[in-house]
Amino acid sequence: MATKAIGTPEQLRDPNYSPPLAKAIPLGIQHVLAMFVSNITPAIIVAGVAGFGFGSNSPDFPELLYMVQMAMLFAGLTTLLQTITLGPIGAALPIVQGTSFSFIPIMIPLAAGKGVDGLAAIFTGVFIGGLFHIFLGIFVRKIRFALPPLVTGLVIMMIGLSLIRVGVQYAAGGPETVGTPEYGSLLNWSTALLVIFVTLSLKFFGRGMLSVSAVLIGILAGYAYTILVGILPISTIATSWNNAAAFALPQPFKYGFEFSAAAIIGFSLMAFVSAIETVGDVSATTKSGAGREATDREIQGATYADGLGSTIAAIFGAMSNTSLSQNVGLIAMTGIMSRQVVTIGALFLIICGLIPKVGGLIGSMPIEVLGGGVIVMFGMVVAAGVSILSDVNWNRRNMVIFAIALSIGLGLQLEPSTIASLPDTPRILLTSGMLPAALIAIILNLALPAELSEESAEALSDHFDQD
DSSP states (O other): OOOTTTOOHHHHTOTTOOOOHHHHHHHHHHHHHHHHHHHHHHHHHHHHHHTOSTTOOOTTHHHHHHHHHHHHHHHHHHHHHHHTOBTTBSOSSOOOEEEOSTTHHHHHHHHTTOGGGGHHHHHHHHHHHHHHHHHHTTSGGGGGGGSOHHHHHHHHHHHHHHHHHHHHHHHHTOGGGTTSTTTTOHHHHHHHHHHHHHHHHHHHHOOTHHHHTHHHHHHHHHHHHHHHTTSSOHHHHHHHHHHSOSOOOOOTTTTOOOOOHHHHHHHHHHHHHHHHHHHHHHHHHHHHHHSSOOOHHHHHHHHHHHHHHHHHHHHHTOOOEEEOHHHHHHHHHHOOOOHHHHHHHHHHHHHHHTOHHHHHHHHTSOHHHHHHHHHHHHHHHHHHHHHHHTTSOOOHHHHHHHHHHHHHHHHHHHOGGGGTTSOHHHHHHHHTSHHHHHHHHHHHHHHSOSSOOHHHHHHHHGGGOOO
């Protein structure tokens, strides 16, 4: 889409360039399409785990719609912090913000089966984690050494692995239908598979906006399919639309505050990882869009915006915000570096966040449709981790670190009952899977010598080494 009609090559590499409005508006909406589904999915997952999500018939289901609304609103507001800036806060770059997947493994054990009551601890954790994230901005470039590709790749892969089970459950009919004949029915799977088929077809054979918004179009196709086969009656859509307000403002402290040590520790530790991800996204944006390295001011400003955006979002019932890598890829694809384009997309998100009817339409979506979409997204998260790990020098030392961290992290996640006797705080942190894996990898990477002797490596790897 980077053509002479939009600007010269020099203009397209300039973050301060403003393309003609007729071109900038569709480009901004394209950024929203690329991130829309992934932005609202964390709220849907947490609500489902808590017991008031899709298919639960819970009287608290409207709370999910409110959380979806807040996800859109604060993604837009935090994106504005990045593009317009506020003093030292913001990168003044086309950085798109959205709800982070990274924190979901921490939120799942905090919310499991607790309904709306589980949200207070989560949002308190988001709030304090955001403050810690702001603090990290002071010296973020100096702590990158602690998270080499071995660690970051493992963490991202563990995030995806922890969520794949959720995606498959949704595709089969949702956790509420487990144990019923409906769960895993051919009709449910046909919906999810249609979404996957349309998404992959557009991603690999579509062009322009069709390719960029493949997941969203796939979900819309699945949505239409469920209407045609009778899963979703038209009356349900009409009821969701009519019952939703045309305009509503966010409510501060809607879910209250609850200080949970597990939430505070978990969100603060993950803020460390999220800050490093943001450094990577900012660096990739300037490298691909402007052909230069990111400045210290840009990296620090982006980190501040991450933290402040998350802190304010928590007050109103939105989850941790971070820069979104898929939109970094979109800038690389279009070659358009204008932050004004992303500002337009942010304004579009804010408008959607103030109109609950948008959330009402999303709330009418059958869970099988979302299942097809998130299977693709979560699989891509795992693939992104594997891609980062491909840069690792797979010597014996790194293989040992990876093997031990993965085995313990994934093992505790798959068998949480093995540490049921522990107090709540360590149990919640350890059964996230991702946190113990990350901590083990970080500690071993810092503690073990760069090159292990053959004897030491064999003693540590034991049965992991099959040579």
